[in-house]
Amino acid sequence: MRGLVAAAGAVALVMASVAAAAAVTAPEEVKVEDMTVAASLTGQPGDPAKGRSVFSSRSLGNCLACHANADLANELFQGDVGPDLTDVGGRYEPGQLRAIVVDSKQVFGEQTVMPAFYHAITDQRVRKDLAGKPILTAEQVEDLVAYLVTLKGK
């Protein structure tokens, strides 16, 4: 009896973790169509407050390296390699913003200097501990998208 219950529990656990894993779309599975990734990578909406810190954090998005953003005026140094994103939420649909963050190269073309943030690189001497890992997790991408949508200008 106990054996059976334990076994049933284990099966349920395995199924639950499969379901959880299936909910997150892996980098190689994301399809950019019409410059859009329509569905959330996690199946969940992101958290804009967390997205705001992903945007400014040097070790995560570091979007400020290349983009200005008036919503983060407290951050003294803002780059100008790419366009000002202060009102970017008014210019793109959420699915388009997701596509830009996931793989900028598929939206702007191969020559863009904007990194693809949800795309795993294994060659080009990528640092060993980062090989095959995207810059951001699916959750961080969703948090960012939720934040970008709120940028409607100042």
Add this chain to the structure above:
Amino acid sequence: MKGQLGMAGLGLAALLSMGSAASAQDADKLVINGDLEMTTRAPAPEGLPFEEVISGWHFREDETQALETDDFDNPGMLMVERGQDLWNEVQGAAGKSCASCHGEAAESMKGVGAKTPFWSAEAKRPVNLELQINQCRTERMQAEPYKFDDPDQIAMVSFVRFQSRGMPVKLDLDQGDMKAWWERGKELYYTRFGQLDFSCASCHEQNAGKYLRADYLSQGQINGFPTYRLKDATLISTHNRFKGCVRDTRAEPFQPLSDEFMALEVYVAWRGTGLAVETPAVRH
């Protein structure tokens, strides 16, 4: 000035967004000790997408720029002086100093730092000053080669290159296989590395004159190396700088003095053709 780089307007945007951000690549003139006029802008060699090649000096703030205009203020000069002492010091089993063979550096080494890297018939490869000096130490002085970035190595390289200060960078690509090394270096310059997927050109060609967060991007020229970096409070060698820039792309850097970095040095030095040697330059 900016218009010539095709970046008009963006610099202005940066200034607006950054408030009192210091120097844009300015129109100042670099004159050292009141009389040595330095060429800090030169017509770009054919094949570059720039009209002008521009020294990194123009991209730095006024206070940083000022340190390079007077040898009493230039903190890099201390290492040059140390190099002068080492030049005359007997080292190794052959009982020789550099001066035993080369005499006055001001004469024998004049121009060497402007043509670096150059073809070595002996080594059958391009050498920079680090490699050439180690060759003299091991083959001719029977002394230990300098370890990479040993302070004595940096001092000696700086001292030797200082003898060419003010002379225009000009490589001789007709010697040996220099052209093949140049090609290899060019290929590396445009290769994207690391998780962030940047090539040298992503920053120093496509975006020279723009801000990368707090960093005002220059053309990444090496006419001033070894260069005194205020951030590190010491002189930094060319390959150390290369290493840092590759590491910032989140890639595994090549080894200093590897074939890859030598090829890159040949190519990057060529990209600065016509700029005055500034060693020891001062950067932030």
